[in-house]
Amino acid sequence: MSPAPAGSARLERRLDAVGAYSLLVLSALFALFPVAWMLSTSLKSEAEAFALPVRWIPQRPTLQAYVDMWTLKPFGIYFWNSLVVSGVTALLSTAIGALAGYGFSRFQFRWRTALLGGFLATQMISGVLVIGPYFQILAAVELYNTLTGLIIAYVTICLPFAAWMSKGYFDSIPKELDEAGLVDGASRLQIFLRIILPIAVPGTVATLLFGFLLAWQDLLWALCLISIDEKRTVTLGVAFTVGEFIIQWPMLTAASLIASLPTIILYLFLQRFYVEGLARGAVKG
Amino acid sequence: MPAGRTWHDRHLGILFVLPATLLLVAVLIFPAFITLKLSVTPEGGSGWTLTLIHYQKAFRDPVLLQTFKNTFAFVALSLVGHFVLGLALAIALNQALPGQTFFRLLALIPWTIPDVVAGIIFRWLLNPIHGALNPLVRMVFPGFPAEFQWLSSPTLAFPSVIFANVWRGYPLVMVMLLAGLMAIPRELYEAAEVDGAGRVRRFVHVTLPGLRMIILIALALDMVWEFRRFALVLTMTGGGPGTLTEVLSTLVYKSYFQFFTFEYASAMAILMSVVLFILSLPYIILVGRER
Numbered sequence: 001m002s003p004a005p006a007g008s009a010r011l012e013r014r015l016d017a018v019g020a021y022s023l024l025v026l027s028a029l030f031a032l033f034p035v036a037w038m039l040s041t042s043l044k045s046e047a048e049a050f051a052l053p054v055r056w057i058p059q060r061p062t063l064q065a066y067v068d069m070w071t072l073k074p075f076g077i078y079f080w081n082s083l084v085v086s087g088v089t090a091l092l093s094t095a096i097g098a099l100a101g102y103g104f105s106r107f108q109f110r111w112r113t114a115l116l117g118g119f120l121a122t123q124m125i126s127g128v129l130v131i132g133p134y135f136q137i138l139a140a141v142e143l144y145n146t147l148t149g150l151i152i153a154y155v156t157i158c159l160p161f162a163a164w165m166s167k168g169y170f171d172s173i174p175k176e177l178d179e180a181g182l183v184d185g186a187s188r189l190q191i192f193l194r195i196i197l198p199i200a201v202p203g204t205v206a207t208l209l210f211g212f213l214l215a216w217q218d219l220l221w222a223l224c225l226i227s228i229d230e231k232r233t234v235t236l237g238v239a240f241t242v243g244e245f246i247i248q249w250p251m252l253t254a255a256s257l258i259a260s261l262p263t264i265i266l267y268l269f270l271q272r273f274y275v276e277g278l279a280r281g282a283v284k285g
Numbered sequence: 286m287p288a289g290r291t292w293h294d295r296h297l298g299i300l301f302v303l304p305a306t307l308l309l310v311a312v313l314i315f316p317a318f319i320t321l322k323l324s325v326t327p328e329g330g331s332g333w334t335l336t337l338i339h340y341q342k343a344f345r346d347p348v349l350l351q352t353f354k355n356t357f358a359f360v361a362l363s364l365v366g367h368f369v370l371g372l373a374l375a376i377a378l379n380q381a382l383p384g385q386t387f388f389r390l391l392a393l394i395p396w397t398i399p400d401v402v403a404g405i406i407f408r409w410l411l412n413p414i415h416g417a418l419n420p421l422v423r424m425v426f427p428g429f430p431a432e433f434q435w436l437s438s439p440t441l442a443f444p445s446v447i448f449a450n451v452w453r454g455y456p457l458v459m460v461m462l463l464a465g466l467m468a469i470p471r472e473l474y475e476a477a478e479v480d481g482a483g484r485v486r487r488f489v490h491v492t493l494p495g496l497r498m499i500i501l502i503a504l505a506l507d508m509v510w511e512f513r514r515f516a517l518v519l520t521m522t523g524g525g526p527g528t529l530t531e532v533l534s535t536l537v538y539k540s541y542f543q544f545f546t547f548e549y550a551s552a553m554a555i556l557m558s559v560v561l562f563i564l565s566l567p568y569i570i571l572v573g574r575e576r
Binding site for chain 2: 035239267
């Protein structure tokens with residue numbers, strides 16, 4: 001005979017909880033250990049980082065590495081460049097994507113379905129497929145080694161996501177609002193700017209975030225389109241520092257942590273928006 | 286609505302979509318055609334003399350073959366790692382236990398790290414003399430070689446890179462699966478329990494069917510991303526030792542921007558894109574059918 005169902009169910013539930021907690025604790029260690037090791041190294045002096053045996057926790061913690069990254073290396077410029085590129089990318093891709101999303105959501109026109117599919121298909125294009133010719137185009141119009149050339153690329157990469165996301169959002173706003181505007185004699189652009197866009201602001205959080213993070217985290221495009229030090233982005237600065245013959249690990253780990261700070265903060269605060277947007281966009285796609 | 290307005294609207298719609306369309310054509314589609322044309326142009330040639338010599342070379346190139354194998358292994362094993370870890374954690378996080386939010390935020394940490402930085406973290410972690418891993422491994426297995434060179438090892442360099450990528454990428458799959466799990470009604474589990482279904486049967490008959498679509502989407506998106514993964518490999522190993530950890534993105538990048546073999550790099554990029562397209566066909570068809 002099996003034991004009483006109620007008792008076995010309770011036991012099962014308790015075992016589930018024990019199993020779940022052990023898994024969660026183990027995975028937290030797995031997730032945190034590499035980051036903790038970075039943090040520990042960034043708080044060491046050069047001598048202590050290379051001391052043997054390896055010290056898990058710095059004996060004489062110092063913030064020298066966090067000072068060096070701004071003074072010995074131009075990480076201040078790299079950060080500024082990344083902020084400009086990511087901020088402008090977020091704003092422009094959201095604006096142009098919202099225009100397209102409104103067009104797709106409210107109008108019937110020839111090639112509409114084909115264009116919608118085409119927007120989605122461009123997301124499959126790998127960076128390395130197009131970056132060579134894009135580099136040559138930029139060189140021809142003298143936008144090589146400019147943040148503008150980089151921004152145009154990032155904005156475009158974000159557009160399919162931004163257009164699909166905002167189309168989905170506009171679809172959920174009743175068309176009667178547009179029609180009321182038309183009756184009042186407003187133009188379509190006025191309706192879009194004054195009536196629909198203000199309602200859609202929460203929906204733009206996901207696209208703003210998407211654009212900012214994509215531009216902030218990219219290495220490939222910056223690597224191919226920027227060759228002068230004063231235009232480098234943070235990821236590029238970090239990647240070049242790791243390529244140097246003698247790596248100053250405390251400074252590199254400090255710079256890497258600071259480079260991750262904006263993404264850590266944005267992701268942790270806005271992860272719900274982001275995941276919902278991603279899941280919604282993907283399900284629709 | 287009067288006919289005039291409808292006619293007017295038809296053109297207005299195109300105007301709204303135009304800026305985005307022009308950018309996509311100028312930055313992605315036009316350059317993709319240039320690459321296609323370059324891939325059938327003789328080396329250093331111009332005009333419309335066409336040749337398949339680069340593709341013939343590609344099919345006999347042992348480095349490219351090795352890189353394709355590497356990329357397939359990298360994608361497949363990363364996906365398995367992301368899925369197994371992501372599903373296990375999503376199930377654990379879906380139990381509504383105290384401290385759930387805290388653990389979810391911790392599990393998300395690797396996702397917030399740019400993959401340039403992830404590559405650097407693991408390169409430092411695996412440093413043979415000053416890294417943290419070797420002393421850690423020797424605590425558990427005292428017989429392990431003292432200054433083991435993970436990233437120079439022909440056998441373990443590649444698994445190390447995949448391990449780093451599993452660490453970097455499981456959280457996104459986890460959150461997507463968690464969102465899927467939360468959408469499965471509790472009543473379904475209770476009904477299955479009343480019917481005497483054990484946990485395995487509940488998992489197979491309630492959880493998996495409920496997650497089917499989201500699993501498909503998560504793995505398909507992850508596949509496209511991992512197939513193009515670039516910065517992690519570049520900063521962690523640079524493709525070495527030799528070409529043992531080279532993936533398609535790094536190989537095409539090097540051929541174009543370091544070795545300046547533009548035509549051959551273009552042919553490789555085209556082959557890479559064709560393979561990626563074929564791999565995503567089942568997903569495109571399935572999603573298209575469900576819609």
